Amino acid sequence: MTRHKQLVFFYFFPLFSVVISLITHTNYLGSIIFFWVLPSLVLTIWAWNKTLKVLIFSLVGTIFLMTLDIIFYATKQWDTVSMFSDRFLGLVSWEDIPYFFLFVYFPVLFWEHFYERQTHEHLWKKSMTRLSGAFVIFLLSVLSAWAWVPFLIQIPYFYLNATLLLMVIPLLLELKTHPQIGLRFFRIGSYFAYVAILYELTALYLGLWSYPVNKFVRWIEIVGLRFPIEELFAWILIGVVGVLTWYEYFDDDNH
Numbered sequence: 001m002t003r004h005k006q007l008v009f010f011y012f013f014p015l016f017s018v019v020i021s022l023i024t025h026t027n028y029l030g031s032i033i034f035f036w037v038l039p040s041l042v043l044t045i046w047a048w049n050k051t052l053k054v055l056i057f058s059l060v061g062t063i064f065l066m067t068l069d070i071i072f073y074a075t076k077q078w079d080t081v082s083m084f085s086d087r088f089l090g091l092v093s094w095e096d097i098p099y100f101f102l103f104v105y106f107p108v109l110f111w112e113h114f115y116e117r118q119t120h121e122h123l124w125k126k127s128m129t130r131l132s133g134a135f136v137i138f139l140l141s142v143l144s145a146w147a148w149v150p151f152l153i154q155i156p157y158f159y160l161n162a163t164l165l166l167m168v169i170p171l172l173l174e175l176k177t178h179p180q181i182g183l184r185f186f187r188i189g190s191y192f193a194y195v196a197i198l199y200e201l202t203a204l205y206l207g208l209w210s211y212p213v214n215k216f217v218r219w220i221e222i223v224g225l226r227f228p229i230e231e232l233f234a235w236i237l238i239g240v241v242g243v244l245t246w247y248e249y250f251d252d253d254n255h
Contacts, residue, residue, distance in 0.1 A: 007114065011191070018198050027081070028093065032102070036103070056123060057128070059101070064139075077159055083095070107244065111188055167234060167241075174245045
């Protein structure tokens with residue numbers, strides 16, 4: 001199958017995911033399977049020679065996203081309906097782990113398959129060792145704060161502050177130093193924004209997650225479904241581009 005036909009497949013697949021999710025009235029895990037697992041499996045088959053490098057980076061990235069997730073749950077800025085009676089650390093839904101892993105894996109592999117043409121890359125770089133170490137230290141720090149001094153992670157408008165610090169600033173620096181990457185970032189960001197907004201609206205309609213507190217800059221409403229504007233900006237519009245910014249800087253070549 002040509003890459004053009006593959007792209008057409010991926011643009012239509014989220015619509016199928018919406019329909020099957022609504023018809024089956026799926027739970028959180030089912031929605032992850034329909035929106036993220038199935039297309040990731042197809043892409044893995046088509047880009048099998050690049051999966052190991054992406055898999056390793058995704059595991060590292062999951063550590064970081066799960067750390068942020070702990071803060072979101074602890075501050076009640078996000079909550080999900082889990083099919084499991086217990087939770088990771090008694091706080092986080094188990095389903096979040098595959099969701100966040102695939103939120104890194106699928107876009108990065110998509111990037112490598114459709115927008116990169118490199119081969120024979122190193123699977124691990126020294127910069128990834130430093131990044132992994134920083135993520136582990138961050139995780140241990142957050143867990144320690146949550147266990148003994150929880151007020152330290154009660155950060156006002158955490159979603160907004162984390163977006164600016166961890167996504168917007170690195171992205172602007174990346175585009176300033178490597179402007180040739182901007183158009184490709186825009187293209188892949190547009191596709192995953194389309195996927196993410198469909199997933200967000202489907203999840204809200206099915207009651208799979210919610211935003212319990214009102215500590216957001218403002219709220220946005222689409223077809224009667226309400227979510228924070230930070231979610232639209234940080235997770236839906238630039239979430240994937242933010243992931244790719246970190247990937248290009250630490251694990252790829254910025255080309």
